[in-house]
Every structure is written in structure tokens, then in C-alpha cells.
Amino acid sequence: MNNNIEQMKWWGWGGEEIEFDMDSKPELWPYVKKVVGIKSEDDVEFTAPLRFEDIEMPEQKLNPQFIESLKTIFNGEQVKTDKKDRLIHSYGKSFRDLWRIRNGIIKAAPDCIIYPETEEEISKVIKIAVEHDVVIIPFGGGSNIAGCLEAEDANGRMIVSMDLKRMNKVLEVDKQSSTARIQAGAMGPFMEKQLNEQGFTLGHFPDSFEYSSFGGWVATRSAGMQSDIYGKIEDMVLSVRMVTPSGTIVTRTVPKSSNGIDVNHVCIGSEGILGVITEAVVRVHPVPDYRASYGYMFPDFESGVKAIYECVRTGSVPVVTRLNDPGKTALSIAFKEKSIPFKEFLSKLAKKYLKSVKKFDLEKVCLMLNVFEGDKKTFFETKKKVNRIYKKYGAVNLGTDPGKAFEKGKYDFPYLRDYVMDRNIMADVSETCTVWSNLLPLYYASFSAIEKAIKESGRAGFVGCHISHTYFTGASLYFTFGCQQNKGEELEQYLRIKKAVEDAFMNNGATLSHHHAVGFEHQPWVEADVSPTGIKAVKALKAGLDPKGIMNPGKIIPSSHTHEKWGLKKEEKVELNNK
């Protein structure tokens, strides 16, 4: 299937050649080398991934009765057991996933991959999976970076990856109500194309948009870059269908209800541990008439935060707000395409500095990117109001060039990771959310914690942060970090840094993730986040809807060995004190 090859190319793993064109970004690699302390090209250590042919897969368990029963449901094309399909469905796209696959560490993989085309097929599969005690892991785009796809079963059962990509239709658009019924397997661009053809947009554009699925978004409580106006995916869902081992949950397509505990929220965020989300009805929006992106330069992060705060509080909210801190600003500028005349606007900016009374400290400046959209009136009014507020906080308007660069490259950033991993550099992200009064304290604390952890690993490194999701009561913080890897202890080094940032989130009143899910990788912090009794509630749902535990086992709910499996030593076990 063509989609699979595309997918293998994504972020460059699996022995395919990396497509990321570093030549078009001539200032990027020099910048990266500088921040991670590489003085000359001779000091770069190349660490190529294993070729696909050289990767050894774990032993394949195929339950013969189950396979026999599958044949009564599917045609041959819908069931795969080959190496390539198994490998593709083994992991998501976390740093840990990529590192393992590059190094051929495939301790667990699905034994069989199925491609259902209808909810009825899914129901039948789950029925026979229960009967034969076979594990099912729902698979959308495969872009998860929290270990949601980890194909491991503590009981050693056969594992089936259920790839939903054949269920990719926008089934129905209710234009009057602005709702759309969409199948779980629809990948971002194809879904959006179908909606656009009817004059609508979902308004949900996560960084993974190109390779993530509608069902995956619902299952992980995803957020797109336009969430400030359109909300997170959970704010968009009116109803959902989810096939569980105990039957199919079907809710009604109504804007709001008071019908007891919200059953939609049993499905949303369930990360495949209760069942397979097959479709949902969501709020959509007419494609706006006007859209444009602008860049601004703020003298420092704090003034940028103040400006966003004032925008939110006065209802002057662009559809995208992305404020980079100084580190992320420098990286973003280095990331620019040569085709975009950044030099030009930078010199313009320099002139403005000279004219300006306040002289910007170039080590502290912060790039803000905004997208405005809407009908003519909303578009121009919002832009005007935002400009007025930004000016108050000392921002320089950079015009549409940075915005164009942003729109052009908005999904490109993750590709950089493979490039640097080829050069023995770790790069990862961790993001969270907090209330306004805690935003800057959390930023400083988390930033220091990452810096310290990198330093303790004996390396210089990069730490940057951006704000990309804002609310009336607070905002997200999205950290990007990287450093050279220590030979022979690459994963341990990474885990210590990852632990430092997640610990900082927990110790400073934030959440383990704003939009990346718990999966396996965030489990050490989930009880601290939602309390041990909160996890009892999740366990109760699991016991009630999936009593044999066949649905995506080992996710969300931590076990007594989570910290060890994760790679922590016992004494490093995360404390569960809830603040």
C-alpha cells in the first residue's frame, strides 16, 4: 500500500532516505551545531539507522483459530503478516520509538495487521479477539509520541494492530448545523479536503496533521494549532461511536446534554484501552473568507506573554498564536527557507530598532506568529485590535513574510529530528498547560530543570519553548530540547532529561501533557496528575468494558513496574504527591 511507504518515509526512519532538505535551510545546521557544542564538521558523529533489511523482528505469534476466523471476515488484502507491515505498526514516532527502530531494537511488534473497512467488521474482529484472547491495538496515523502504540502484552498474547486507514470518509456534512460525521481513519489532509469540498473546515491542525488521523485525535484529546478559536478536539465532538468488547457505545448528536456522566468523555482520551472509536460527529466551520499570517518581534518573552494575555482577556484572539521564547526564536529564524527573504525583513527590523527608543536585546527577542482568519469584518477588526495591543508591549510588526514562512513550513519541524539523530543528537519535545498566574514561574522552573539535566549528562544543549494554545484561564508551554548523545547510554541519558521536564511539570502545578496523551511514556506521572483514585476510575472503566484486557494493554494505567519498564531505577520512582 502506497500509504505505508509514505509513512515509512515520514521522519525518515525504516531505511528509506531522509527527504528533509537541509540545503534549503542553510543556517539551520550551523545553528544546531553551535547550540549543542559541535565546533567543527569533523566532530560530527554519524549514526545511520539500520537498513530495513537488517532489522530483526521478534518472533511472530499467530493464533491459528483466530487467523482462521479472520478469513471469514476479511479478504486477503485486509490482513497482513509481513515484516514491513509489522515494523511500521510496531511503534509511534516518539524519540524513544525512533531511537529503538534506528538501532533495530524491536522487542515487541504486532503479529498481524488488519485493515477493516466497516464498523461491522470491527465488531466481528473484537468478538473473535475476545474469544481467542488476542490483543487489539487501534492504529490511526501512527504519529503518537507518548508510546500509545507500544505493542507489548504482559501476558504474551498474540497482538493485532488494527489499522483504520481504509475508514477515511467524511460520511455526512450537516451544513445547517455545521456538523460532520467523520470516520476514525481519515488522515488530516484527506479529511480536510473532503470537508473543504463542501465549504467547511474542522479547524484542527496539529503539528502531526499530515500523518495523523481523526480517530487518533479523538482518542488522545489532541489539540490543533487553531485551538484558540476552534477548541481542542474534545470541544468539537457532539457524538461518538466506539466498539468495545462489551458492546458498542453510541451517543446522540446533540450540542449539549445532562444525561448523567458524559459518555462521550468515556471515549474521548481513552487511547484505545476501552475500544475502537469508529467515527464521531464534530462541529465544523465554514471555510473563512479571509486568512493571513503575520510575524512580530517582541523585546522579550515576558512582554509577549503579557500581550497574549491582554488579547485573550479582551477577546482579541487570532486563530493561531505562537510565541517563541528566545531559544525557539533563534531556532525558528535558523529554520527559515532561503526562498523567503528573511534577511530583508531582518534588516528592516534592524532599522526599526535604530529608530526605536527602546533598543531590543537580540539575545532576548521573541518571535510571535499569528494567523488571522474570518469574515472580512472579524479578520480586519481582530488584526487591528491585536496590533494595538502588541504595540503597547513593544512589539515590532514584521509583516507577512514570517507568516508565509510559517504557513509553508508549519508541518516540517519534526523532520529535523531524523537529520540530527543521524548525527548522534537527541531531540525531543514535552508540553504542558497551566493557568496564567503560574505560566511564567512554570516556564522558568521547567526550563532550568531541562538545562540542568542536559548539563548533568555532560553535554551542552538546546532548550527552547513556545506557547501555542491559549485559553481564558491559561495557556500551554511546549518545550523543545536536544543535545549530543552519550555513546552506550543514549536512552538512559534521554530518559533522565525527559524525567526532569515531566517532574518539573508535576512539581509546578501543571499537567503531564496538554495534547500528547499518556500512552506508556507518561505513565510515571499520571497518578500525580489525576490522583490515584482518578486512576481507579479509569481502571474501573477498563474492567467493565474490556474485562479480558484485550484492548491496547499497558497504556494510561500504570503498573507497579511502570518506572522500571520505562527505564528508571527504583530510587527514581516518581512521587505521587498531588499538589
Added chain:
Amino acid sequence: MNNNIEQMKWWGWGGEEIEFDMDSKPELWPYVKKVVGIKSEDDVEFTAPLRFEDIEMPEQKLNPQFIESLKTIFNGEQVKTDKKDRLIHSYGKSFRDLWRIRNGIIKAAPDCIIYPETEEEISKVIKIAVEHDVVIIPFGGGSNIAGCLEAEDANGRMIVSMDLKRMNKVLEVDKQSSTARIQAGAMGPFMEKQLNEQGFTLGHFPDSFEYSSFGGWVATRSAGMQSDIYGKIEDMVLSVRMVTPSGTIVTRTVPKSSNGIDVNHVCIGSEGILGVITEAVVRVHPVPDYRASYGYMFPDFESGVKAIYECVRTGSVPVVTRLNDPGKTALSIAFKEKSIPFKEFLSKLAKKYLKSVKKFDLEKVCLMLNVFEGDKKTFFETKKKVNRIYKKYGAVNLGTDPGKAFEKGKYDFPYLRDYVMDRNIMADVSETCTVWSNLLPLYYASFSAIEKAIKESGRAGFVGCHISHTYFTGASLYFTFGCQQNKGEELEQYLRIKKAVEDAFMNNGATLSHHHAVGFEHQPWVEADVSPTGIKAVKALKAGLDPKGIMNPGKIIPSSHTHEKWGLKKEEKVELNNK
């Protein structure tokens, strides 16, 4: 306690005198008589409620060990076992509740009422309740109209009503983040007063505001009349604390998260069946500078609906939108205070009719009430935009008089019920929600269903409806209905009419309730609403967090005998087909 007496007065039951001043509304009673077909005052049948002294309470079960243990937790003032406390906590305020209490039908009542002052006390009580197998029913304002407080236990255990009114504080306001931490037992006015003193408002004003509690709102997914701008209560909650028999759920105060299944939503809407919500942190708003209410007259319901739809779609949304259908319009006009010069605006209106090209059909006109609020700019701009849209749909602006009348009497309407019940007239409400494309079809179908059911009971009656909660994708429909009661079969007659309207909601793609909860009274429809597997999920939570079933038993989750207990015959059992 003064509060209790106040509460007994509310809606007039319990042998206290009705406070509702019909003299101030001289056109109301004649109108009611007309619509229910009473030709002369001589035909009015007076049906006074039993006096408090004459009501017989069911046998009191007091588990001596439990009572002994209670003494180690509480002082004497915090534990009550007297008749008045038991009676007050027996029922909510549904028609069924009022009818039973008026007629002295108290088949079940709590045996003991406790007034905790801290979460620690609540934890201790729940621990000993588990130990001694005693039932706990959380009690806030006692205003629920879905049977959420029904004090019945299938296992005949001792029942404790846990009245939270002593936990009534706004504990903390984070002004920068616009969040407030509020105790569950805070009643509307006192909570709002505390917030106002700090310059904030929750913006949550359900019709029951005067006698309902913050915790009750969270536990029932309540909606206030300003929900169009401020959201339903579930949209406001950032974090929650709920004491369950399996421990205390504590979530983090963050605007949004992706930490698995949303544990906040395990608590929100749980109607006391999993535990006691002790406090929550919610989004609040600075008290707006400007506020004013306006009335408009639309030529018919359909044009009013179209106008609201256009307002919602163009982001021109008043803080309150209440569109009455012709029946509810006539009732609202009859409900006017004599002190408000309605006559004047009606004559003004009449003049405008004459001038107007289109002549209104007075049988079809619909009264719209709007409240505008915000900073100066928002206030005036929204008003202007709304006026422009309303004009397009033929509305006549009635100015601020009807708005003033609305603001003055906005919580008064429920009191009318006792007045008419004293006169052998049933009056009740049922409300729901649907998407825009289904709004008018649902309105016609439900309206006809109620009319038909009243007629089949051999009576003339009143059916009216209003829209009071709007969303981008749809709106609520709130039906009010009433008729003379048939002697000796009052409840059966009522249940048939109630069944007709809820069946109409289910058969026409709507939900069982938009903001009144499931409780006991809506159970026959809950599986049709959220699907049998959805109810399995709720059961799973119940089994996991409350394994002994001590928390508010018999609510939300239907049993095989629900329809009979509810008063339906077997052949009338509600079908569970989900559309």
C-alpha cells in the same frame, strides 16, 4: 436553621403559606384558567397540601453503631434526625415530588441528616458508611426536578442525607487567571455575592439559582441562562475534588489536558452515585461594566429561530437569549407585574403594527428577551448587530421594559406551580437539546405529542416552549405544560404526559435532558440516549468506585424494574433503539 424554613417556603410546600403574590399579576390566573378550560371561579377545585403536622413519615432506621461513630466526627448540631429535617430532605422539587409531599405520600425518607463542614469530615463519614453499609445521598439546594434525591434503597439500608450547606465558601479567587475555588454547598446568591465582592461573577444563573448549590450544578451538568456566552457548568470546571468510597479524586487546576480519559468528567454529571463533590475550581469572569435587557416581538416562532441562528453564526451573541413560542409568549405577558407598564409598550407595539407593512398575527407573535453585557464596546456592538439581524426577521424592538420585567421576575416562574397545584392543576417542564437542522421538526413533534397526551387524558391544557440555550451547532427546547388533574389518577395522568414528551425527544434525535439530569425520573430513556454500552460504562465506574453501592443508589442506571417503579405499565416500557 433558617435556611430550612426558607427552603420549605420555596415553591410553597410543607404546610407553609405560599409566598407567591398573584395579586401583583392580575392577568395571570385568568389566563391560566382560560387555557386549562376553567370557565368560572366556581369550577376551581381547591386541593390544599397536607399540613406539615399531618404528614406521616416512614419508619426511621437508625443503625446504632453508625450513629455512635458519627458522634466521633460531628457535634450535635451537625446531625439531625427530626421530622422536619427528614421531610425537607426526602424529595427534590419535581412535579412528582411536590405532588407526593402535598398528599403526604412519603414512602421513603432519609433516616438521618448530617451537615459536614470539611472534606475531612466527609471522608470520615463515607468510611464509616462503607463499614456499616449505610447509604449516603449528597444534598445541595434540594432543587433537582429529576428525582436525583429520591431516598429509596432497594436493599432497605439506613439512609443518610448529606447536606452540604455549611460548606458554602468561595475559598480562593485567582484574579490573574480568572479562576475560583468554590465549595460544593455554596448556594447561588451567596456564592455570587462572594465572587462579586472580588469583582468577579461565575456567569451561571439557572432558573433555580436562588435555591440550588454549586456542587449540585457540577453533579448534574447544569446550565444557567447565560450559558450562550459563559458555557454550561462543565465548560467552566478546571478541576474538581470528589470523595468516593474508594478514595478522593483530585484533579489539577489546568485549563486543558491530555492525560487519558478526562477524570473531571467522571465527577461532572455523576449525580452523587460515585461520591460527594466537595469543591471545584471554575473559570470566572470580571463583572461586566455594562448590562441591559431588551424585549423584542417576532411575527412568529420560525422567524425568531432564524434570527437566533444568524446571531449565533455571525458571532453576535447576547449573554441571554430567550425566545418564547406563542403559548409561552402569552403566558409571559400574563405573568407581567402590574408595576411594569406593559400596557404602555403593548400600545406602542400596536401603533407600530399599524404603521408596519406586515401585520402581525397576534396568535403567532413570539416574545424574545435578551440580556447584553460586557465592556462598553462589546455591549454596544453586540446590541447593534443583534438589532440589525432581528430587524431583518421582522422583529419589533420593545425596549427595556420587558427586559426589566424579565430581570425582576426571572426566578419567580417556578412559584406559579404551587399556586396552580393548589387548584388541582398539574404544571411541569421537560427540556432537551438538538442540532439546528432538527430544531423546528423536534419542536413541532414534541409540541404535538404533549398536546395529544393532554387531550387523551380528557383535558384541555397549556403547552408552551422557549429556547434559552444556544450553541454554534444547535439549541435547547424547553417545554412547559399543564392541565387540570383527573381525580384519583393524578400521577398516572402526569406520567403519561411526561412519557409522551420524553418519547418525542427520543424518537426525534434529541437528548433526554439538556440540563436537568437523569436522576430517577429520566431513567426510562437513558439507555436510548447513551446506548446500553454507555450505561455499562457508568455501571463500571459505579462498581469500581463504590463497590458496596452506598452512594445515592437507584439513580442514572436503570434497573429491570425502572419502568414499573416509575409508574409505567410493562407494555409501555420505553424502547431502547438508538437512532
